[in-house]
Amino acid sequence: MNFGLHDLPLFALTVLVLNATPGVDLVFTVSRTLQHGVRTGLAGAAGISAGCVVHALAAAFGLAALLAVSTTAFAVLKGLGAAYLVWLAVGMLRSALATPATRTADVVAEAPVPHWRVFRQGLLTNVLNPKVALFFLAFLPQFINADAPHKTLAFLALGGWFVLQSALFLVALVLLTARLRHLGRGSATSGRWLNGLGGVLFLGLAARLARTDLP
Numbered sequence: 001m002n003f004g005l006h007d008l009p010l011f012a013l014t015v016l017v018l019n020a021t022p023g024v025d026l027v028f029t030v031s032r033t034l035q036h037g038v039r040t041g042l043a044g045a046a047g048i049s050a051g052c053v054v055h056a057l058a059a060a061f062g063l064a065a066l067l068a069v070s071t072t073a074f075a076v077l078k079g080l081g082a083a084y085l086v087w088l089a090v091g092m093l094r095s096a097l098a099t100p101a102t103r104t105a106d107v108v109a110e111a112p113v114p115h116w117r118v119f120r121q122g123l124l125t126n127v128l129n130p131k132v133a134l135f136f137l138a139f140l141p142q143f144i145n146a147d148a149p150h151k152t153l154a155f156l157a158l159g160g161w162f163v164l165q166s167a168l169f170l171v172a173l174v175l176l177t178a179r180l181r182h183l184g185r186g187s188a189t190s191g192r193w194l195n196g197l198g199g200v201l202f203l204g205l206a207a208r209l210a211r212t213d214l215p
Helices: 008-020 024-036 038-060 063-069 071-097 100-110 115-127 130-143 151-184 188-210
Strands: none
Touching: 008 024, 008 130, 008 151, 024 038, 024 115, 024 151, 024 188, 038 115, 038 130, 038 151, 071 115, 071 130, 071 188, 130 151
16 A cells, blocks of 8 residues: 655654664663663553553544644643652652661562563653654654655554654663663672663653743
8 A cells, every 4th residue: 555655764764863862761761771671661661662652642633733733731741740750759769868777678679570560660751751742743744745645554654663663672672771770780889870860861851841942
């Protein structure tokens, strides 16, 4: 079926550059992998990919257009997204600043991190980011012909490509990060530094998201 798409190599290159640009998705995936290993990192990556599916469907069926014209809807979603990032950051900073005795108890209590919880966190960090929704709405049409016979299917095709390529990138990122994780295994100090750095980065990303205005 002819979807009316064009410049697909450029599309693939642009998606790769976007995936490699530091942001919430990249920081979340790396931090979860460094803290808890490959399976947890993959769970977070799966959640982020599921969030991208939601945004792709929203763009295809016009739901993302609401965010582009409604300042109220944009502000509400932006506020929820920033608040959720702050909540994640506070949890990481508390772990970084906890006393050794407290940390030992926390490690015992949190030892097997439920993968569904990390999946949910990845999903929410992506879905509650209105910048991702607006990106899909502004980015995908650039690769669809104006006379495409089925624009909704064209949106879905590009959205599916974006999700698949991004998921593969995140899997590769998890595997690469896991190799680096082995270098600091067994070091409580490195774990505290990772939590602290991740918490600071999430606070910075939350502040940046809160300052984002509707284009």
